[in-house]
Amino acid sequence: MLPLILASSSPRRVDLLAQIGLKPDRILPSDIDETPLKSETPRELAGRLSRAKAEAVAALVTQPAYILAADTVVGVGRRILPKAETDAEVRACLELMSGRSHRVYTGVALVSPKGLSARVVETRLQFKRLSAEEIDAYIASGEGLGKAGGYGIQGRASAFVIHLIGSFPSVVGLPTFETLQLLRGAGYRG
Numbered sequence: 700m701l702p703l704i705l706a707s708s709s710p711r712r713v714d715l716l717a718q719i720g721l722k723p724d725r726i727l728p729s730d731i732d733e734t735p736l737k738s739e740t741p742r743e744l745a746g747r748l749s750r751a752k753a754e755a756v757a758a759l760v761t762q763p764a765y766i767l768a769a770d771t772v773v774g775v776g777r778r779i780l781p782k783a784e785t786d787a788e789v790r791a792c793l794e795l796m797s798g799r800s801h802r803v804y805t806g807v808a809l810v811s812p813k814g815l816s817a818r819v820v821e822t823r824l825q826f827k828r829l830s831a832e833e834i835d836a837y838i839a840s841g842e843g844l845g846k847a848g849g850y851g852i853q854g855r856a857s858a859f860v861i862h863l864i865g866s867f868p869s870v871v872g873l874p875t876f877e878t879l880q881l882l883r884g885a886g887y888r889g
């Protein structure tokens with residue numbers, strides 16, 4: 700069996716693979732520029748970056764392998780929310796999503812001996828209206844930092860979600876159903 704290489708620095712993606720019984724043989728994060736292109740939609744960005752991550756790592760790997768990458772993007776309409784790196788960015792994201800619906804797109808891409816295969820999974824979420832106290836408490840928890848859209852549904856922010864249509868694991872960072880489909884379709888049996 701050819702090795703499975705996870706092209707990601709996200710521990711959540713390792714956990715989600717473990718949830719479906721998969722353990723990558725190697726973890727080899729990519730280091731690509733994640734800046735959106737002019738007038739790129741959130742869906743297009745998630746697809747392009749997941750493919751670029753898989754292809755960047757594939758270019759470094761000399762032996763045949765399955766190389767899996769993903770990218771998660773949060774969008775409000777056509778607007779792309781940042782991966783929040785500061786408290787101010789977490790606040791801006793939460794204020795924007797408070798009482799509204801938004802979409803989370805996760806692109807998943809696989810480079811295998813059969814070539815490149817990829818999907819983008821869309822999930823729609825409705826957040827409750829957040830009070831100033833709730834936003835302050837969330838920022839103080841630090842959970843939103845380093846995450847697309849400034850929140851993590853796997854933590855405290857799960858209590859902000861009135862409903863979700865789509866894939867919960869995809870919001871966390873990897874759509875497990877589609878990931879397994881891509882791997883099986885490419886012949887991975889591990």
Ligand SMILES: Cc1cn([C@H]2C[C@H](O)[C@@H](COP(=O)(O)OP(=O)(O)OP(=O)(O)O)O2)c(=O)[nH]c1=O
Nearest residue numbers: 707708709770771846847850851852870871872
């Ligand atoms: C919306 C949301 C995002 N996230 C995380 C998943 C991703 O790690 C992150 C989005 O950033 P990504 O660029 O998708 O991934 P990453 O930079 O963490 O890792 P890599 O590029 O090496 O694969 O946001 C959550 O953990 N929970 C959530 O609810």
